[in-house]
Amino acid sequence: MVSPLRRKKSSELLTQVIIRDIFDSKAKPLLLELSGSNTKEYVILKQGDDVRNDWFIQTICNLFNTLWQKEINGSLQPYIYTYKSTPLSFNMGCIQCVSNVEPARSFAWEKINELPKEKKDKLLVSIAGSSIASYVLGIRDRHQDNMLIKDGHIYFHIDFGHLWNQGPVVDAPRIAFPRRFRKVISQEEWDQLVLICTEAYMILRNHSKEIIHIATSLFRTIDENTCTIEAFLSGPDSLMLGVDDTLAREKFERSFRK
The missing domain is CATH 1.10.1070.11 (Phosphatidylinositol 3-/4-kinase, catalytic domain)
Known part of the structure; x- marks a missing residue:
């Protein structure tokens, strides 16, 4: 199994998945620690939520960033910080845990x-x-x-x-x-x-x-x-x-x- 947030070209397999926390909200999302042979990352597993909205909005925001980068010069260029998300089904998915x-x-x-x-x-x-x-x-x-x-x-x-x-x-x-x-x-x-x-x-x-x-x-x-x-x-x-x-x-x- 590979990380759900990892790009497809990465072939590193997960060696360990640990539940580090359960968030205090209605859906009880899980904070997971995903470890490979050389890397470690944290993701939030959401159950009962449609993560596709996050994925689509992040995709559109990346488009906005690209358009601004092409057409605005200088340091004061609008910028949207985006994070990774991966829908696993219509009511479950993983979101990058931003540190x-x-x-x-x-x-x-x-x-x-x-x-x-x-x-x-x-x-x-x-x-x-x-x-x-x-x-x-x-x-x-x-x-x-x-x-x-x-x-x-x-x-x-x-x-x-x-x-x-x-x-x-x-x-x-x-x-x-x-x-x-x-x-x-x-x-x-x-x-x-x-x-x-x-x-x-x-x-x-x-x-x-x-x-x-x-x-x-x-x-x-x-x-x-x-x-x-x-x-x-x-x-x-x-x-x-x-x-x-x-x-x-x-x-x-x-x-x-x-």
């Missing part, structure tokens, strides 16, 4: 101004990337336990159970930044973040056909009727294909400044 993370709720936001410039910039562009993806893909339920910070300066989202703007009855705002983050950065940094997000959003809008094609192709394996997904992505709450660039830019920027 050294903490939720936005408990993160010491007041200390980010002490970060070296390179790390602070990484924090800003990772917040930008995740926020744009949440807007375009209609990812809801963005409370501060679904926002994580890795290594003290890389921000990313988890838990993609609510997509295409279909949120729970009680939900966070459509574009949800960690509350204390906005309070500790300067107005100049905030304006810069909004500009970065807006320019990156316009790039995704220019690649709308590619994004819609990939999203509908992926999610068709879950539900053959992807009309809702296509309608959302092309509609007024996502890529806004029914209006010109000027109106789309203005509406997106207003949404971020609310």
Whole structure:
């Protein structure tokens, strides 16, 4: 048996699987330690959850990263931190256990101004990337336990159970930044973040056909009727294909400044 998160070209076999923890949540996911002859990794085995959503969203986010890398020069390029996930069935799968993370709720936001410039910039562009993806893909339920910070300066989202703007009855705002983050950065940094997000959003809008094609192709394996997904992505709450660039830019920027 090989690791469910390992690339196919790797032929290293697992020699040991140990249950290291059982998480205290309804589905009781397991933290597994997977050991091979030369490597060791940790994965979360989720039972009762459809991990395909995680896999598909990570795939689309990697596409966003590729588009931004091709079209944006400079260090302040939006970036989405992605993690590995492997569906094993429609209600079971493995997700990479990302090390050294903490939720936005408990993160010491007041200390980010002490970060070296390179790390602070990484924090800003990772917040930008995740926020744009949440807007375009209609990812809801963005409370501060679904926002994580890795290594003290890389921000990313988890838990993609609510997509295409279909949120729970009680939900966070459509574009949800960690509350204390906005309070500790300067107005100049905030304006810069909004500009970065807006320019990156316009790039995704220019690649709308590619994004819609990939999203509908992926999610068709879950539900053959992807009309809702296509309608959302092309509609007024996502890529806004029914209006010109000027109106789309203005509406997106207003949404971020609310």
